[in-house]
Amino acid sequence: MKCPDVVIIGSGVGGGAVARQLAPTGARILILERGPRLPAEPENSSAEAVFIQQRYRAKEEWQTEAGRRFTPGQFYYVGGHTRFYGTAMFRFREKDFEEIVFRDGVSPAWPFSYTELEPWYAEAERIFGVHGRAGDDPTEPWRSGPYPHLPIPHEPVIGELAQRMAAIGLRPFHMPSAIDLHPGGTCVRCGTCDAFPCRIRAKGDAETRLIDPALQYPNVSLLTECRVTRLIADDAGKNIIGVEIVRQGEREVIHAPLFVLSAGAINSALLLQRSADSRNPRGLANSSDCVGRYYMNHNTTGLMALMPGVNETRFPKTLSVNDFYFGADDDREPLGNLQMLGKIQEPMIRAKHASIPRWVGRAMAHHSIDMLVMSEDLPHAQSTIRPLANDAVQVNWTRTNQDNHRRFVDRTKKLLRRLGAVAVLSHPFGVETPSHQCGTVRMGADPVHAALDPLCRTYDHPNLYVVDASFFPSSAALNPALTIAAQALRVGDHIARNWFGRERENVRPIEM
Numbered sequence: 394m395k396c397p398d399v400v401i402i403g404s405g406v407g408g409g410a411v412a413r414q415l416a417p418t419g420a421r422i423l424i425l426e427r428g429p430r431l432p433a434e435p436e437n438s439s440a441e442a443v444f445i446q447q448r449y450r451a452k453e454e455w456q457t458e459a460g461r462r463f464t465p466g467q468f469y470y471v472g473g474h475t476r477f478y479g480t481a482m483f484r485f486r487e488k489d490f491e492e493i494v495f496r497d498g499v500s501p502a503w504p505f506s507y508t509e510l511e512p513w514y515a516e517a518e519r520i521f522g523v524h525g526r527a528g529d530d531p532t533e534p535w536r537s538g539p540y541p542h543l544p545i546p547h548e549p550v551i552g553e554l555a556q557r558m559a560a561i562g563l564r565p566f567h568m569p570s571a572i573d574l575h576p577g578g579t580c581v582r583c584g585t586c587d588a589f590p591c592r593i594r595a596k597g598d599a600e601t602r603l604i605d606p607a608l609q610y611p612n613v614s615l616l617t618e619c620r621v622t623r624l625i626a627d628d629a630g631k632n633i634i635g636v637e638i639v640r641q642g643e644r645e646v647i648h649a650p651l652f653v654l655s656a657g658a659i660n661s662a663l664l665l666q667r668s669a670d671s672r673n674p675r676g677l678a679n680s681s682d683c684v685g686r687y688y689m690n691h692n693t694t695g696l697m698a699l700m701p702g703v704n705e706t707r708f709p710k711t712l713s714v715n716d717f718y719f720g721a722d723d724d725r726e727p728l729g730n731l732q733m734l735g736k737i738q739e740p741m742i743r744a745k746h747a748s749i750p751r752w753v754g755r756a757m758a759h760h761s762i763d764m765l766v767m768s769e770d771l772p773h774a775q776s777t778i779r780p781l782a783n784d785a786v787q788v789n790w791t792r793t794n795q796d797n798h799r800r801f802v803d804r805t806k807k808l809l810r811r812l813g814a815v816a817v818l819s820h821p822f823g824v825e826t827p828s829h830q831c832g833t834v835r836m837g838a839d840p841v842h843a844a845l846d847p848l849c850r851t852y853d854h855p856n857l858y859v860v861d862a863s864f865f866p867s868s869a870a871l872n873p874a875l876t877i878a879a880q881a882l883r884v885g886d887h888i889a890r891n892w893f894g895r896e897r898e899n900v901r902p903i904e905m
Contacts, residue, residue: 397614397649399423399651401655402621403427404471404600405473405599406599406881407862408653408655408881413520413606416610418893423616424614425616427660430600431449431590431600437590450467452464458788465827466827478598481570481710486507487535489871490503496796498773500869501866503867510880511536513878514876521602522572522573523570523571524569529567533566554812565713568713572708579594581593582707587735610902618640622637623667624664625670626668631855632855633856636652657861658862659827661834665685679853683835685779686777686833687772687774687832687835690770690790690827690828690830690868692797696805697761699757699814699818700761703760706736713732714731729798732764734763734764737758737761766805769869770792771867776832829862829868832868833863836866849884860881
């Protein structure tokens with residue numbers, strides 16, 4: 394596309410939602426995606442291919458501040474990380490938008506309330522086709538309407554687990570999930586959803602729900618396998634005038650009057666820093682020195698509860714528990730969320746513990762109920778993302794709220810034993826798993842302490858928005874996808890009204 398009106402960098406939830414909102418305006422929209430379309434192939438549902446061969450993981454190396462090098466769980470495809478996510482679509486709680494004081498730090502308030510985002514949460518749930526049921530979760534915020542679809546029924550083992558939890562006084566609820574599993578839907582409950590790409594496009598991901606609908610409009614274009622190397626500001630260092638890309642070995646600059654950066658929390662922060670110039674020596678949008686700081690990624694631990702009976706569940710991500718989200722009677726600090734993991738298979742065990750014989754791994758997976766314990770990670774100024782020479786990346790993650798998380802893990806292990814587990818094994822996720830990365834270009838009401846205003850426009854550059862999880866001031870203790878989508882829809886609506894007006898809304902999708 395020549396002379397686009399807006400360039401969107403990244404095709405994940407943030408960039409995709411903005412593109413979908415802007416498509417009907419008639420504005421010429423160019424979406425740039427670093428990766429290709431992910432092919433539909435048998436390996437999509439092969440645990441051997443996904444976990445042992447790491448067929449889809451990005452071939453890049455990062456390092457910690459101490460110099461330890463590792464291959465991160467990064468995925469560069471149309472749709473971003475949602476191609477591999479577990480379909481969890483939680484709204485943040487009302488209190489998550491307010492300041493919460495922990496013994497280990499402060500979870501800061503957001504520059505707007507839950508009430509302001511609620512209509513966009515509802516719209517995001519509609520677009521993604523979220524299943525759920527209001528009224529069961531003791532911490533859930535108010536809603537303007539029901540979920541678009543009924544909750545996904547528990548399979549027998551998970552249903553029995555829910556009943557046992559309820560019998561001891563807990564309030565388990567149906568986890569809100571974005572899969573196409575309802576009358577007329579395409580989901581076949583295949584058993585490879587969480588951490589796998591969906592071969593039959595039945596997962597509510599950014600490609601199927603945002604990018605492809607936007608591309609039905611003649612004014613929207615997508616350029617894949619296109620790496621953005623820097624943004625270019627004008628001579629005054631104020632307005633962004635172009636974006637430099639490398640595609641098929643060729644370097645070029647694309648000019649536009651408006652830019653939306655949605656490359657993911659880590660890569661958006663890196664790109665802004667790598668775009669430093671004489672007027673912006675610390676990088677673009679960085680007069681506050683916030684860009685690349687306050688990295689958050691949740692404290693998460695996977696648990697395998699080994700049960701006497703066999704667990705043949707195919708899609709277990711239907712159950713969640715928030716009874717301890719804001720604390721418990723004997724523990725007043727917020728602990729977090731408990732939810733099911735996708736069903737663990739033997740190659741997943743072997744990928745982390747190669748010494749375990751395969752027959753042992755198969756037996757473990759055959760008898761396990763698999764859960765994720767998730768606690769909030771607090772923003773810390775020394776948790777940083779920094780670019781190094783030769784496109785290298787340094788991640789300095791100062792862990793916070795670890796004591797609360799350990800207590801939550803111990804409490805959950807005891808709970809699972811009470812519910813019948815013979816043994817409970819644990820695996821904490823570390824810096825190698827940046828699945829819930831957020832906070833690196835945070836928003837706020839004060840430009841001295843934030844890079845973005847409450848509508849994700851950079852304070853330093855009036856024609857640059859940053860719309861992905863990097864805008865999060867805090868991480869809460871819930872999966873971030875729905876909150877990114879809701880805010881991106883809100884920002885897209887703002888851009889449509891203030892940059893392109895509504896007089897061009899008569900543009901229609903291409904007839905297929």
